[in-house]
Each structure stands twice: as C-alpha cells, then as structure tokens.
Amino acid sequence: MTEPHLEINSLGCPECRPAYRQALKEFLRSRLDLLCDDCKRRFETNPLRALDCKAAGCKEATQGAPSVLDNLCSGCEEHFSATRRYLDISGTGYSVNSRMVRGLDYYTRTTFELVTGLLGSQSAVAAGGRYDGLISELGGPAIPGIGFAMGVERVALLLAERDFAGRPDLFIAALGDDARQCAFKLMGELQSKGVSVEIDYDGKSLKSQLRRSDKFNSRFTLVIGGDEIAKGTAQLKDMDAGTQRDVSLVADAIAIVLGS
Ligand SMILES: [Zn+2]
Ligand SMILES: [Zn+2]
Missing domain, CATH: 3.30.930.10 (Bira Bifunctional Protein; Domain 2)
Known part of the structure; x- marks a missing residue:
C-alpha cells in the first residue's frame, strides 16, 4: 500500500x-x-x-x-x-x-x-x-x-x-558570476521538466560545492566555469558509476542524458 x-x-x-x-x-x-x-x-x-x-x-x-x-x-x-x-x-x-x-x-x-x-x-x-x-x-x-x-x-x-525528498537528480557546481547565472537558469528549466536540482547559493569554492554535492548524494554533478560557458558544453559526472561525459549547456540535452 x-x-x-x-x-x-x-x-x-x-x-x-x-x-x-x-x-x-x-x-x-x-x-x-x-x-x-x-x-x-x-x-x-x-x-x-x-x-x-x-x-x-x-x-x-x-x-x-x-x-x-x-x-x-x-x-x-x-x-x-x-x-x-x-x-x-x-x-x-x-x-x-x-x-x-x-x-x-x-x-x-x-x-x-x-x-x-x-x-x-x-x-x-x-x-x-x-x-x-x-x-x-x-x-x-x-x-x-x-x-x-x-x-x-x-x-x-x-x-x-520518512525521507520523502530522496536524492536530487543533479547538483550544478558553478564558478564565477556568469556560470552561476547559467546554473540558475538551467536549474529553473530542468525543474520545470520534473528534474530535481540543487545548486550552491553562497558562491563557495569548487571544492566545497563538490562536498555539498556529495552531502546531497546527488545522482549527477555538472561543473560549470568560464571555459564551459565559452564552449557551451560541460562535464556531467555520474556519481554512482564514476564516469563522465560532455553535455551541452541546454536543459533539453541535459534532461535527455539524465533520463537515459
Ligand atoms: Zn459513538
Ligand atoms: Zn444521489
């Protein structure tokens, strides 16, 4: 039941x-x-x-x-x-x-x-x-x-x-203002597709953002910095498998990878 x-x-x-x-x-x-x-x-x-x-x-x-x-x-x-x-x-x-x-x-x-x-x-x-x-x-x-x-x-x-919240699908770590804006935009778009997303709101270092992702036990982590914004792609890490792959910084593309 x-x-x-x-x-x-x-x-x-x-x-x-x-x-x-x-x-x-x-x-x-x-x-x-x-x-x-x-x-x-x-x-x-x-x-x-x-x-x-x-x-x-x-x-x-x-x-x-x-x-x-x-x-x-x-x-x-x-x-x-x-x-x-x-x-x-x-x-x-x-x-x-x-x-x-x-x-x-x-x-x-x-x-x-x-x-x-x-x-x-x-x-x-x-x-x-x-x-x-x-x-x-x-x-x-x-x-x-x-x-x-x-x-x-x-x-x-x-x-x-009970732990109704479960684990988030994705944690987005962002370095710098542009990356943080991009992370914030992606979070909104992904959440409207039903993906649960966490980000850092304090402008912390990459290291402490990744620690936070671990603490959330998120399924995937996406790291965005200046280079990634310029290229339009970033590394998406599967936290369970320990593997990573490139994804474009577009909500649709990320949602597809997360769903597969
Ligand atoms: Zn009675
Ligand atoms: Zn009746």
Missing part, C-alpha cells in the same frame, strides 16, 4: 441520502443503548456519525448496518464509478471505505481521506470531500466545490518519519 493511503466513499446527494439516513436510523433504533453519549446525542441530527465512531459500543451497534453505497441513486452511483475509473486510469491506488462520513451536512457524493499507519494507530493526515450545494446555500451560484483539511502536525511528523 502506498503511504499515505487514499480512502474514498460516496455520501450520496439530497435525493438519495435522506432515505439512507432513515434506513440507518431504523437499523440503529433497537441498538441505541450500545451507542456512546456523543452518538446518542446526534442520533436524530446525524446518525451517520456512528459509522466511523471509535467507541467499542458504536462499532458493535453498527455491525451489519446498511451501507451508504448500496443506497445511492443512479446518478450518484454513476458518479462514484466514474470517480473510481479515473483514479484507476491515473494509477492512483485507493480503497473504498463505506464507513467514512463527514460531520457536516453540506458534503455531497465523494468524500476522501489520506490515512497513514506510520504514526502509531491508523490516522487521517488529510480529509475532505465534494460539496455541490454549499456555494448556492451561501447565496452564490450553483457551482460544485471540493476541499479538504490537513493536519499540519501530522504532516510534519510524517516528513520527519
């Missing part, structure tokens, strides 16, 4: 959700004693919350409860299968969690969470969903919306937990 992992659900729409809510209430009515105080209190206003409540009694009470996904209208069903199809096409891994609900009523159809197992018990890093009716409810036009909230502390902990 990818980390964090995507979970999705559909909460239906104003057309199909009232009937589902009613069916769930009917199911839970005979099990009210099992529900925690919070879920008892919101049984009338938002019975769906019992589905994702962590209390043991609520877990027991909701066992075998009707699933929202079995109660979608045809429009919501089609929308949910299209959502899954596009996730498949884009190669995004996910699982369906029919117990994922939201505390607020304005959510329609798709809801999603990014969950991680890296911070102890399974926890959500980000959670959100679609809200087709919210803008018009606030007096605006009838346009759909989507949004999510993210836990900043959890994201910070995750970043500390």
Whole structure:
C-alpha cells in the first residue's frame, strides 16, 4: 500500500441520502443503548456519525448496518464509478471505505481521506470531500466545490518519519558570476521538466560545492566555469558509476542524458 493511503466513499446527494439516513436510523433504533453519549446525542441530527465512531459500543451497534453505497441513486452511483475509473486510469491506488462520513451536512457524493499507519494507530493526515450545494446555500451560484483539511502536525511528523525528498537528480557546481547565472537558469528549466536540482547559493569554492554535492548524494554533478560557458558544453559526472561525459549547456540535452 502506498503511504499515505487514499480512502474514498460516496455520501450520496439530497435525493438519495435522506432515505439512507432513515434506513440507518431504523437499523440503529433497537441498538441505541450500545451507542456512546456523543452518538446518542446526534442520533436524530446525524446518525451517520456512528459509522466511523471509535467507541467499542458504536462499532458493535453498527455491525451489519446498511451501507451508504448500496443506497445511492443512479446518478450518484454513476458518479462514484466514474470517480473510481479515473483514479484507476491515473494509477492512483485507493480503497473504498463505506464507513467514512463527514460531520457536516453540506458534503455531497465523494468524500476522501489520506490515512497513514506510520504514526502509531491508523490516522487521517488529510480529509475532505465534494460539496455541490454549499456555494448556492451561501447565496452564490450553483457551482460544485471540493476541499479538504490537513493536519499540519501530522504532516510534519510524517516528513520527519520518512525521507520523502530522496536524492536530487543533479547538483550544478558553478564558478564565477556568469556560470552561476547559467546554473540558475538551467536549474529553473530542468525543474520545470520534473528534474530535481540543487545548486550552491553562497558562491563557495569548487571544492566545497563538490562536498555539498556529495552531502546531497546527488545522482549527477555538472561543473560549470568560464571555459564551459565559452564552449557551451560541460562535464556531467555520474556519481554512482564514476564516469563522465560532455553535455551541452541546454536543459533539453541535459534532461535527455539524465533520463537515459
Ligand atoms: Zn444521489
Ligand atoms: Zn459513538
């Protein structure tokens, strides 16, 4: 499973959700004693919350409860299968969690969470969903919306937990102002092609720039000085193989060599 992992659900729409809510209430009515105080209190206003409540009694009470996904209208069903199809096409891994609900009523159809197992018990890093009716409810036009909230502390902990940055593809060492400008330009162009690039920002000596490249554990190092600018080519060193070759100081050419 990818980390964090995507979970999705559909909460239906104003057309199909009232009937589902009613069916769930009917199911839970005979099990009210099992529900925690919070879920008892919101049984009338938002019975769906019992589905994702962590209390043991609520877990027991909701066992075998009707699933929202079995109660979608045809429009919501089609929308949910299209959502899954596009996730498949884009190669995004996910699982369906029919117990994922939201505390607020304005959510329609798709809801999603990014969950991680890296911070102890399974926890959500980000959670959100679609809200087709919210803008018009606030007096605006009838346009759909989507949004999510993210836990900043959890994201910070995750970043500390794992090396998400990885190693840069390229470190460009530059000597002199012209070379530094060239390095800066190449960095921008290569980054826009998806290549991760590091350079030195302090005008340090070549030796200390190469030390920095080592520290970054970059895959390739490119050294640019006055001669290289004049020739329009420079030596690109493969740091793993220890080999080097000439490349022209053009982002396209460098990207091709890095990709091969
Ligand atoms: Zn619907
Ligand atoms: Zn509960």
